[in-house]
Amino acid sequence: MKSGRSLGRILAVAGKEWLQIRRDARSLALSLVAPALLIMLFGYALTVDVKNVSMAVYDMDRSTLSRRLVEEFSHTEYLTVRGHVSGYDEIDGLMDREHIAMALVIPAGFERRYKSGKSVEVQLVTDGSDATTATVAIGYASAIVTNFNLDLKIRELARSGIRGPRMPVDVRSRIWYNPELESKNFIIPGLIVLILAIISALIASLTISREWERGTMETLITTPVRGHELVLGKLIPYLFIGLFDVAATITLGYFVFDVPLKGSFVELVLVALLFLAGTSSLGVLLSAATRVQVLSVQAAMVVTYLPSFILSGFIFPIKSMPIVVQAITYLVPAKYLIVLIKGIALKGVSVGLLWMQIVFLAIFALLVLAGSVRKLSMRLPEARS
Amino acid sequence: MNGNTVEVRGLTKRFGDFYAVNDIGFAVRAGEIFGFLGPNGAGKSTTIRMLCGILAPTAGEGSVAGFNIMTEQEGIKSAIGYMSQRFSLYDDLTVRENLEFFGSVYGLEGARLRERIAYVMKMADIGRRGDAMVRGLPGGVKQRLALGGAILHDPPVLFLDEPTSGVDPIMRRTFWEIIYDFSRNGKTIFVTTHYMDEAEHCDRMALIIAGKIIALDSPAALKAALPYSVWSLRAERFIEVFEEVAAFPFIDEAAIFGSDIHIMCKKDLPLKRELSRALRERGVSGFRIEEVDATLEDVFVSHARRLGV
Numbered sequence A: 001m002k003s004g005r006s007l008g009r010i011l012a013v014a015g016k017e018w019l020q021i022r023r024d025a026r027s028l029a030l031s032l033v034a035p036a037l038l039i040m041l042f043g044y045a046l047t048v049d050v051k052n053v054s055m056a057v058y059d060m061d062r063s064t065l066s067r068r069l070v071e072e073f074s075h076t077e078y079l080t081v082r083g084h085v086s087g088y089d090e091i092d093g094l095m096d097r098e099h100i101a102m103a104l105v106i107p108a109g110f111e112r113r114y115k116s117g118k119s120v121e122v123q124l125v126t127d128g129s130d131a132t133t134a135t136v137a138i139g140y141a142s143a144i145v146t147n148f149n150l151d152l153k154i155r156e157l158a159r160s161g162i163r164g165p166r167m168p169v170d171v172r173s174r175i176w177y178n179p180e181l182e183s184k185n186f187i188i189p190g191l192i193v194l195i196l197a198i199i200s201a202l203i204a205s206l207t208i209s210r211e212w213e214r215g216t217m218e219t220l221i222t223t224p225v226r227g228h229e230l231v232l233g234k235l236i237p238y239l240f241i242g243l244f245d246v247a248a249t250i251t252l253g254y255f256v257f258d259v260p261l262k263g264s265f266v267e268l269v270l271v272a273l274l275f276l277a278g279t280s281s282l283g284v285l286l287s288a289a290t291r292v293q294v295l296s297v298q299a300a301m302v303v304t305y306l307p308s309f310i311l312s313g314f315i316f317p318i319k320s321m322p323i324v325v326q327a328i329t330y331l332v333p334a335k336y337l338i339v340l341i342k343g344i345a346l347k348g349v350s351v352g353l354l355w356m357q358i359v360f361l362a363i364f365a366l367l368v369l370a371g372s373v374r375k376l377s378m379r380l381p382e383a384r385s
Numbered sequence B: 001m002n003g004n005t006v007e008v009r010g011l012t013k014r015f016g017d018f019y020a021v022n023d024i025g026f027a028v029r030a031g032e033i034f035g036f037l038g039p040n041g042a043g044k045s046t047t048i049r050m051l052c053g054i055l056a057p058t059a060g061e062g063s064v065a066g067f068n069i070m071t072e073q074e075g076i077k078s079a080i081g082y083m084s085q086r087f088s089l090y091d092d093l094t095v096r097e098n099l100e101f102f103g104s105v106y107g108l109e110g111a112r113l114r115e116r117i118a119y120v121m122k123m124a125d126i127g128r129r130g131d132a133m134v135r136g137l138p139g140g141v142k143q144r145l146a147l148g149g150a151i152l153h154d155p156p157v158l159f160l161d162e163p164t165s166g167v168d169p170i171m172r173r174t175f176w177e178i179i180y181d182f183s184r185n186g187k188t189i190f191v192t193t194h195y196m197d198e199a200e201h202c203d204r205m206a207l208i209i210a211g212k213i214i215a216l217d218s219p220a221a222l223k224a225a226l227p228y229s230v231w232s233l234r235a236e237r238f239i240e241v242f243e244e245v246a247a248f249p250f251i252d253e254a255a256i257f258g259s260d261i262h263i264m265c266k267k268d269l270p271l272k273r274e275l276s277r278a279l280r281e282r283g284v285s286g287f288r289i290e291e292v293d294a295t296l297e298d299v300f301v302s303h304a305r306r307l308g309v
Helices: A002-023 A025-045 A064-074 A088-096 A110-115 A131-159 A184-204 A207-214 A216-220 A227-255 A265-290 A293-310 A323-331 A333-347 A351-375 B044-051 B073-079 B095-105 B110-123 B139-151 B169-184 B219-224 B238-246 B271-281 B296-306
Strands: A053-059 A079-084 A102-106 A123-126 B004-015 B018-029 B033-037 B059-064 B080-083 B157-161 B188-193 B204-209 B212-217 B228-234 B253-257 B260-266 B288-292
Touching: A002 A025, A002 A227, A002 B095, A025 A184, A025 A227, A053 A064, A053 A088, A053 A131, A064 A079, A064 A102, A064 A110, A064 A131, A079 A131, A088 A102, A102 A131, A123 A131, A184 A227, A184 A265, A184 A293, A184 A333, A207 A216, A207 A227, A207 A265, A207 A293, A227 A265, A227 A351, A265 A293, A265 A333, A265 A351, A333 A351, B004 B044, B004 B188, B018 B044, B018 B188, B018 B204, B018 B212, B033 B044, B033 B169, B044 B059, B044 B157, B044 B188, B073 B080, B080 B139, B095 B110, B095 B139, B110 B139, B139 B157, B139 B169, B169 B188, B204 B219, B204 B296, B212 B219, B212 B296, B219 B296, B228 B238, B228 B271, B228 B296, B238 B253, B238 B260, B238 B271, B253 B296, B260 B271, B260 B296, B271 B288
Parallel strands: A053 A079, A053 A102, B033 B188, B033 B204, B080 B157, B157 B188
Antiparallel strands: A102 A123, B004 B018, B004 B059, B204 B212, B228 B260, B228 B288, B253 B260
16 A cells, blocks of 8 residues: 555656656657767767878879889778879978878889899878877888788799798788777767766756756645655656657667667667666766756766767777776766677677676666655755745 | 644754754644744744654754654654745746646645645646646745645644734735644644734744744733733824824834834833823924734834833
8 A cells, every 4th residue: 555655756756757758849849859869860970980181192202113013002992092193392382271281291202223133212291290190191101011011022033933922921800790890880889878977867857956047846745745756756657758869779770870770679679778777877967966947958968978978989999098097987878888888789699698797787777766756855855935 | 742743842943053943942732823933034944844754953953743853854744844945846847737746745645635735726726727837836826836745644733833924915915814724633733933913813923033932922912911001092194193103212113114103111101291291392292192902013112111122
């Protein structure tokens, strides 16, 4: 009987909250439309694949050999030769306007020196202001030049009568789970987690502070509704919204961005729900603690956005972080969901193998939920009014 | 229980070094309309909030509806209805949705919930506004809805914090009819107000100033206990006359009361004769003096002056 009453109150709060959300077009848009929109926007924008690096060629030699080298540079999808220039100042200008990120300079006498048996130098000029692109582009260029050298060497040997020289070691790489090494396959899952974390905490962070600001909390606390009933009742509609967001973002990832979904969709949704229980409770906790909407929203942004982005292993590998920071990442629920989504979607692993992540997510959700119930005061603040 | 619905001793609330409520004690009998009369900031709301279990007392003991105010707030919450000073229902829900929500929170369901909502809507005369969004309702209707929300679950005790503040006089009468009706059904009502005339509706009342109860009795007894006789002086240019009169040594208290001057003096003083002579000496004519019944305001003023506030 007593627990029946309690359940009745939880459902009453949930029903009331749902009515309020339904009538609030802004928060409805934020909670239902924003996640899909953000995935579309950032899914296309966020890529760490360096492809089609634009470059120019300054060929002072204009010989057969130099043209062959330039040819090699044009044969890869990673580099695009935009054109030939005839001076360093032109390279400078193109780089300033960001038309090119790299230039290959072949000195005069390139072929002549090679033929006379001397070693020759070519110069690579790169735009270091974008360090990632520069590093990757230099890597591509070095690989091309190495191959070019190898080719020349083999021809030399052939000319001197040695046929079919063998390669002592040949690397054959096979990449598992993401054979194309496409960054979207780990960007999109990470992005989904990031967006779910932010949006769920954000919309939940308004609930208690809004009641305080509108004065309705003063009536609520005189009713028999208990703190935990209020928190649970308020969480229910937000979990349903979260469920919708999970389904929407995963569907977009699958159909629009071709992120594979090898494992079970249901398992994916269930673990995401567990994650949302934690992040939504975090929003409620901040809302209960600050009692002011402006503060609770900002706090929700701060505690979800940066940690989920930086400390979750989304972009930056956790294993390369200092040990103290690595320890902190255990407090970031996004870390667990990213592992789970990658495992289920990319590797087709069943959740049974990822139980550790699930346990951590459950612990996080329970701790934050308990914290928000504890922090939610069913009393008026101690101040004159 | 001993027939008292509310009972407190030594109730105190301190905010920093400010005593909002300072060591008060009183008892409210079951079925009584008990008034708390005092100016703004006297500690009325603070007291009511402590009784409702939503503000922790600094010190004191007592009970509401048989529940200890220090330890059994949850029990109190099921037994009371509370209407706060500031309107505090959901303005983005309709009238009916608000009532349904609060009814469910109090454990009403099904036929019983529908029956109570129908009763409250009829009582507060908001039936035809059932599907209107609360946000757009006029102040008086909101106020009646708030009262309706407080009595929805038929609580034995009702706490009303300035229920008629900002309500026009006609609406105030309607309000008091609802309160009387509630009282006739054997419920206890604890109401705060700063309207003196409203306090006359109470069975008993406490005067509260600066966190202290300075007098507590029925309105009639409070007025009878006044150690003064009260006179009304009517004169032209009464503001100037008032200044003269206030300085007369045989007058204990003079106050402007509408367009009259209310005068308090010792009960055995032949005031009419004394005052007429004194006024004529100062060339004032065309005045009328008559003895009147003391009002609660006179009682309040006399107590306030005695305490020097």
